[in-house]
Amino acid sequence: MKKPFSWIRFLALSALLFIVMLTAVSVGSAELSVADSFLILLQKIPFVGEPFVLPEHGAVYEKIVWEVRMPRVLLSALTGGALAVVGAVYQGIFLNSLADPHILGVSSGAALGATAAMLTGASVSFFGLGAIGLFAFAGALLTVFAVYCVAKPGRGISAVHLLLAGTAISTLLSSMISLLMTFHHEQIVRVYLWTMGSFSSASWEKAAFLGVFVLFGTAVFWSGAGRLNIMLLGEEEAKCLGVDTGRLQRVFILVSSVLVAAAVSVSGIIGFVGLIVPHCVRIICGPDNRKVIPYSLLAGAAFLVACDTAARTMASPTEIPVGVVTSLFGAPYFIALLLKKRGKRS
Amino acid sequence: MTEERNVQKIAADHLSWKPAKDGRPALKDVCLMLPAGEFYGILGPNGAGKTSLARQLLKLQKPDAGSVVFDSTDIKQIKRDALARRISFLPQAFRTDVEFSAYEVVAMGREPYRRRFAALNETDLRKIEEALAAANCMAFRDKPVCCLSGGERQRVMIARTIAQDTPWIVLDEPVSSLDVKHQLDLMRALQRLNGQGKTIAAILHDMNLAASYCTKIVLMEQGSVFAYGPPQDVLTKENLLRVYGVEFAFLEYKGSRMPYIVPCGPDIHG
Numbered sequence: 369m370k371k372p373f374s375w376i377r378f379l380a381l382s383a384l385l386f387i388v389m390l391t392a393v394s395v396g397s398a399e400l401s402v403a404d405s406f407l408i409l410l411q412k413i414p415f416v417g418e419p420f421v422l423p424e425h426g427a428v429y430e431k432i433v434w435e436v437r438m439p440r441v442l443l444s445a446l447t448g449g450a451l452a453v454v455g456a457v458y459q460g461i462f463l464n465s466l467a468d469p470h471i472l473g474v475s476s477g478a479a480l481g482a483t484a485a486m487l488t489g490a491s492v493s494f495f496g497l498g499a500i501g502l503f504a505f506a507g508a509l510l511t512v513f514a515v516y517c518v519a520k521p522g523r524g525i526s527a528v529h530l531l532l533a534g535t536a537i538s539t540l541l542s543s544m545i546s547l548l549m550t551f552h553h554e555q556i557v558r559v560y561l562w563t564m565g566s567f568s569s570a571s572w573e574k575a576a577f578l579g580v581f582v583l584f585g586t587a588v589f590w591s592g593a594g595r596l597n598i599m600l601l602g603e604e605e606a607k608c609l610g611v612d613t614g615r616l617q618r619v620f621i622l623v624s625s626v627l628v629a630a631a632v633s634v635s636g637i638i639g640f641v642g643l644i645v646p647h648c649v650r651i652i653c654g655p656d657n658r659k660v661i662p663y664s665l666l667a668g669a670a671f672l673v674a675c676d677t678a679a680r681t682m683a684s685p686t687e688i689p690v691g692v693v694t695s696l697f698g699a700p701y702f703i704a705l706l707l708k709k710r711g712k713r714s
Numbered sequence: 715m716t717e718e719r720n721v722q723k724i725a726a727d728h729l730s731w732k733p734a735k736d737g738r739p740a741l742k743d744v745c746l747m748l749p750a751g752e753f754y755g756i757l758g759p760n761g762a763g764k765t766s767l768a769r770q771l772l773k774l775q776k777p778d779a780g781s782v783v784f785d786s787t788d789i790k791q792i793k794r795d796a797l798a799r800r801i802s803f804l805p806q807a808f809r810t811d812v813e814f815s816a817y818e819v820v821a822m823g824r825e826p827y828r829r830r831f832a833a834l835n836e837t838d839l840r841k842i843e844e845a846l847a848a849a850n851c852m853a854f855r856d857k858p859v860c861c862l863s864g865g866e867r868q869r870v871m872i873a874r875t876i877a878q879d880t881p882w883i884v885l886d887e888p889v890s891s892l893d894v895k896h897q898l899d900l901m902r903a904l905q906r907l908n909g910q911g912k913t914i915a916a917i918l919h920d921m922n923l924a925a926s927y928c929t930k931i932v933l934m935e936q937g938s939v940f941a942y943g944p945p946q947d948v949l950t951k952e953n954l955l956r957v958y959g960v961e962f963a964f965l966e967y968k969g970s971r972m973p974y975i976v977p978c979g980p981d982i983h984g
Contacts, residue, residue: 463809591830598822602809604774609878610798610826655813 377653381666388670389445392677393437397684400429408433440570443634444676444690445669446578447567448641450585450631452668454624455642456649456660457589460596461620462527469628469642471531472515472621473538474508478632480541481507483559487552497577498569500562501633508629511537516621530621564689565636567676574634585627586665592616593657600655640694641668644702651705671698719799720881721784723749728780729770740766742937743780750881753908754915755928755945759958762934764917765806768884771915772803798826802878804885806917808871812859816851816870817842819859823877841877848903849873850896864891872900876907883907885916889923901927921962925949925972933957949975 394405408430451469458467469475484490485503492499519526519533549556589596595616598606606613645668646660653659675693682688729744741763748754756764769775770782773789782789784800792800802823812819823845824838834842846855849872854862859870868891875883885904889897897920904914905927918924924931924945931948933941935957941948954962954975964973 594825594828594830597814598825600809600812600814601819601822602805604803604805605808607774607794608772608798608803608805609822610795612794650813656818 377659378662378666381663381670385445385666385670385673388673389441392441392673393433395677395681396432396437398429398432400433404429405433409438439572439575440567440676440680441673442572442575443570443578444567444672446575446582447631447635447638448645448672448675449665449669450578450582450627451638451642451672452645452649452664453582453586453589453661454628455644455668456646456657456664457596457620457624458642459646460599460657461617462531463600463602464527464531465647466643467531468639469624469631470538470637470639472534472625473511473541474625474628475632475637476538476541476545477511478504478508478629479559479563479637480511480545481505481633482562482636483545483548483555486555486558486562487548497574497633501574505629505633508632509626511541512625512629527617561689562636565638565691566679566687566689567635568680568687570634578630578634581627581630582665585623586661588619588623589661590658592620593661596620596657597655636691638672638691638694640691640698641672644698645671648702648705721750721800723747723785724771724801724882725783726767726770726780727783729767729777729782730779731766731770731775731777733766739937741770741777744937744939746932746939746942748913748915750913751908751911752913753905753927753929754913754932755924755930756915756917756932756934757919757921757924757949758934758940761936762957763937764934765886766937767934768803768886768915768917771884772801773797774803795826798878798880800880801882801884802875802880804871804875804883804888806886806890808867810860810867815856815858816862816866816873817846817855819870820845820851820855820873820877823874823879826878841879845873845877848876848906850899865893865896868892869896869900876903881911882913882915885914887917887919889918889920897923921949921954921975922972925975945972 390402390405390409393409394400394402411430412434454469455467458469458471459465461467462471481503482500484507485499490499490503492502494502497505515530515533515537518537519529545559549559595606595611598609598611599613599616601609603613646664649660649663649667653663672690672694675697676690678697679688679690679693682693725748726744726746729741730739731741732739740761744763744767746767756767758764766775770777771789773782773792773794784792789797814822820842821834821838824834824841827838828834846852849869851866851869851873854866859867862870868888872885872888875885883904888904889900892900901923904916908914908929916928918928928945930943931941931945932939933948933953940957941953951962951964954960960977961979962975963978964975966973
């Protein structure tokens with residue numbers, strides 16, 4: 369606690385994320401060298417970029433890097449960061465190591481919204497989000513609101529009530545989706561693929577949309593990280609140490625829900641990142657949330673960029689759903705970390 | 715810090731509270747005036763309302779009726795962080811899966827004084843060291859709390875309470891999982907803090923510890939204060955029989971300030 373946060377580690381992790389992203393924009397059906405991608409990106413920086421001259425076929429590569437791959441890489445980074453940060457926060461606030469960003473039913477709400485958009489064929493668009501994204505966003509927010517209303521019996525919110533209400537409403541919504549599917553066979557594949565998550569429709573607008581939420585959310589979480597640490601001693605201890613636990617929970621749950629809703633509406637439901645990344649970070653750097661939150665942001669981003677790159681290149685031209693890749697690679701790594709930690713203890 | 719943190723007296727004013735709507739009240743119209751500077755021992759059988767009373771003093775529970783008053787301010791008017799600079803609390807039980815080190819947990823005791831994002835300052839660091847030493851935690855200061863024994867963990871939590879450096883300290887069964895030596899060490903440390911001007915209120919089950927260290931005893935029974943005063947006036951044969959339903963013998967022995975109180979009865983002493 370003497371040294372709550374080290375800028376060197378943070379910068380090192382940021383550099384790692386940058387390298388992962390740079391590699392990701394270079395990989396694909398048109399292979400670029402990492403150096404070329406770097407040049408193309410450098411050249412895009414206002415004012416300093418002009419002296420850099422593009423290599424051969426520059427214009428084509430520039431289009432691929434800047435208009436196709438970069439938005440996708442950025443969007444997957446933001447989504448990964450958002451999910452991991454919310455996972456870290458939920459695990460702290462619910463004092464439950466199994467909590468993940470989808471635990472309050474946000475994702476089921478988003479899925480129902482997306483399904484409704486696909487079935488009705490609604491066409492609206494706002495800030496880079498199409499009908500599916502907008503319906504998903506609205507569905508997610510409505511669900512959290514419903515969960516909150518059910519769980520709040522008047523005075524104060526109880527974590528257990530929230531989790532139970534989240535599970536119940538989530539189950540209810542999932543069965544509604546299944547019911548809708550039964551009557552609309554032709555859309556099953558589309559809905560199913562959406563729920564497994566994908567970044568194939570990424571755009572700069574979507575990245576900007578999510579980026580605003582990620583910036584704001586992380587700032588809120590980080591400013592409350594010290595108090596979240598104290599919550600780990602227990603709610604009453606935190607109160608006796610001057611923490612307004614009710615307010616902290618309300619603010620964190622509200623901001624988390626909106627952040628997850630935004631992430632899910634642009635990417636679909638991607639599991640595992642929010643559950644596992646914070647745990648991996650904790651195993652490596654300890655339980656202090658002033659580290660866990662910023663490191664989860666960067667690690668979650670790097671992890672999801674790597675997974676999405678694998679998803680679009682491994683079986684090219686077929687895209688594997690990114691949610692499949694996160695579990696396929698994440699689970700064994702996590703199991704290895706757990707075993708290693710267990711070995712250290714005994 | 716220009717804020718006036720001292721509290722000259724804490725009063726419970728017709729305080730009542732029921733844990734469940736149709737249940738037995740845990741506190742029944744409790745009126746109690748606690749002036750600063752004493753070392754209070756709160757005694758009474760299980761379910762007498764000791765912990766309920768302590769929780770009221772920390773604003774952990776809304777009373778059904780009555781109020782807790784700090785000097786002349788109703789506790790409802792005092793914000794949590796301001797309250798945490800006036801009174802600290804050691805609960806009876808705490809989470810055992812805390813992965814922070816003992817040092818980190820004790821440092822959390824400084825939270826009420828910290829501005830957001832500020833690092834620990836010199837005063838904080840000094841108070842943390844003093845608290846670790848006072849509660850005998852030096853040997854395991856850098857170990858994660860979840861890896862400590864029950865007694866060690868309890869000492870860490872005591873150190874955290876001391877680091878909070880409040881003029882009032884409330885402890886719920888602070889000696890419950892300590893061995894004899896650490897019980898005495900703790901009582902002496904609390905006595906020392908009391909000598910430095912802090913007011914201590916400890917819920918205790920050991921009458922002899924209470925009689926030797928406390929300056930005032932609050933004896934509770936079924937949600938009410940049964941007797942209040944100096945140990946020799948409150949801890950009498952008649953009171954103890956009435957409250958606990960157990961006969962006690964008071965053994966005088968050479969050189970002791972207080973008689974030694976032991977339960978007796980046909981099954982124990984024939």
